[in-house]
Amino acid sequence: MTASQTASGDQSLDAADLDALRALGHRMIDDAVDELASLRETGAWRPMPDAVRAAWSGPLPRVPENAASVYDEYRRLIAPYATGNRHPGFMGWVHGGGTFVGALAEFLAGALNANLGGRDHAPVACERQVIAWAAEMLGFPPDASGLLVTGTSIANLIAVLVARTDAIGADSRARGLRDVPLVAYASVAAHGCVPRALDMAGIGSDALRMVPCDAQGALRLDALQAMIADDLQAGLAPFLVVGTAGSVDSGAIDHLDELATLCARHDLWFHVDAAYGAIAMLSHRYRPRLAGIERADSVAFDFHKWAQVPYDAGCIVVRDARAHRAAFARPATYLSRTARGLAAGDPWPCDFGPDLSRGFRALKVWMTLKTYGGNRLGQVVDRCCDVARHLAARIDAEPLLLLAAPVGLNIVCFRFTPGDDAMQAAIAEDVQLSGIAAPSTTVIDGRVVIRAAIVNHRTTERDVDALVDATLLFAQRRTEAARA
Numbered sequence: 001m002t003a004s005q006t007a008s009g010d011q012s013l014d015a016a017d018l019d020a021l022r023a024l025g026h027r028m029i030d031d032a033v034d035e036l037a038s039l040r041e042t043g044a045w046r047p048m049p050d051a052v053r054a055a056w057s058g059p060l061p062r063v064p065e066n067a068a069s070v071y072d073e074y075r076r077l078i079a080p081y082a083t084g085n086r087h088p089g090f091m092g093w094v095h096g097g098g099t100f101v102g103a104l105a106e107f108l109a110g111a112l113n114a115n116l117g118g119r120d121h122a123p124v125a126c127e128r129q130v131i132a133w134a135a136e137m138l139g140f141p142p143d144a145s146g147l148l149v150t151g152t153s154i155a156n157l158i159a160v161l162v163a164r165t166d167a168i169g170a171d172s173r174a175r176g177l178r179d180v181p182l183v184a185y186a187s188v189a190a191h192g193c194v195p196r197a198l199d200m201a202g203i204g205s206d207a208l209r210m211v212p213c214d215a216q217g218a219l220r221l222d223a224l225q226a227m228i229a230d231d232l233q234a235g236l237a238p239f240l241v242v243g244t245a246g247s248v249d250s251g252a253i254d255h256l257d258e259l260a261t262l263c264a265r266h267d268l269w270f271h272v273d274a275a276y277g278a279i280a281m282l283s284h285r286y287r288p289r290l291a292g293i294e295r296a297d298s299v300a301f302d303f304h305k306w307a308q309v310p311y312d313a314g315c316i317v318v319r320d321a322r323a324h325r326a327a328f329a330r331p332a333t334y335l336s337r338t339a340r341g342l343a344a345g346d347p348w349p350c351d352f353g354p355d356l357s358r359g360f361r362a363l364k365v366w367m368t369l370k371t372y373g374g375n376r377l378g379q380v381v382d383r384c385c386d387v388a389r390h391l392a393a394r395i396d397a398e399p400l401l402l403l404a405a406p407v408g409l410n411i412v413c414f415r416f417t418p419g420d421d422a423m424q425a426a427i428a429e430d431v432q433l434s435g436i437a438a439p440s441t442t443v444i445d446g447r448v449v450i451r452a453a454i455v456n457h458r459t460t461e462r463d464v465d466a467l468v469d470a471t472l473l474f475a476q477r478r479t480e481a482a483r484a
């Protein structure tokens, strides 16, 4: 057999001519490297033209098409109109910038086509290694369990399910909640996926008490104490506190150590949503700010945000592997384990979460962590926070702009002071459409603000200066238009 022939039978989907496939692959790599090299020359985001949008309503293709022409279509219809979060001017929401090494790992994972639901093979060992590294980063014990998932939304859901099962017993998995009046607590700054996790867990989002925050945006411990006391008095069953390490609105960090103490005192599960903040554990400068995270029962975070791993790569880590497993493991004859052979390696990843078939997300995380090293990723965190501070200083110096929240880490919220709420939103859209930068908006203290989250390792002072300049330019244009 030569390298240009496939090993498969005539009826397989493998191309007869592997050289054409190889050439196509090389072209894709070349194009992707070129895109990376010219990233700054393209806009931070560009809207889909109508003709492109219209192309997305075709019928199911029934006949084959050459893979190279399908790729051409990708180049025309998809690549130019993506989220834009690779671009250094992208500051909307909380998006990682990705790396090329991560992209190559995605390709390798696809080529290998491993299924990480279970069984005894190196990709599962690789994921276990990544989870052990995550535990080490968080200061968790080495026997902590965990799983790579799509994102923190699902990682938070898994934490709620583990906490619930731990609180009311594994038999609740069969009999349901049976009116146990569970209640949980998180700050008003908690991400929206936290109430949704309670809703999806069948507990109901009404069972999540929203605790007020202090001036720094951290959960107020006195208010939490009072709520727990009231709920106990009322015969309810507090079971979970969700702390936030890096709030989505302003980057605030809860008092994690005090929360851990309070949870220990009341025998509550302490979960931390550290979606992007967890990676600050790799920064010598910011690690002390997360003190107490190592005492949590579980932590949810993303590798696809500050660690720059390509989407998607969320992670749940649970201190007590037995509690974690008790929430998900379920015997099935077709999934029985053996002492040797491919069915060895108990427990399997499918014992720790809702998915059975699972892709090889771990490879891109493993390759990213090895290629750059934890110290280098910690420096990315430092650098993003420096750029955010530069942006905050610029805003402070501009008479027409006002910082809307303290800048704790990497998120800067501000307003164009002469404008109303609609004006802030309109300016953000103007800036996005210009391609100069892509900020998003949120609401702080009841008012719409423009929000820049510096998460991308490519973003520099020059990019946030461009955001400020563009904001002032479009604000001025709108003000003039309103006067005319």
Ligand SMILES: *Cc1c(COP(=O)(O)O)cnc(C)c1O
Binding pocket: 094, 150, 151, 152, 153, 154, 191, 193, 244, 246, 247, 248, 273, 274, 275, 276, 302, 314
């Ligand atoms: C981004 C984010 C989430 C959601 O994470 P996904 O990976 O998008 O599911 C949850 N909490 C916080 C604080 C976040 O920043």
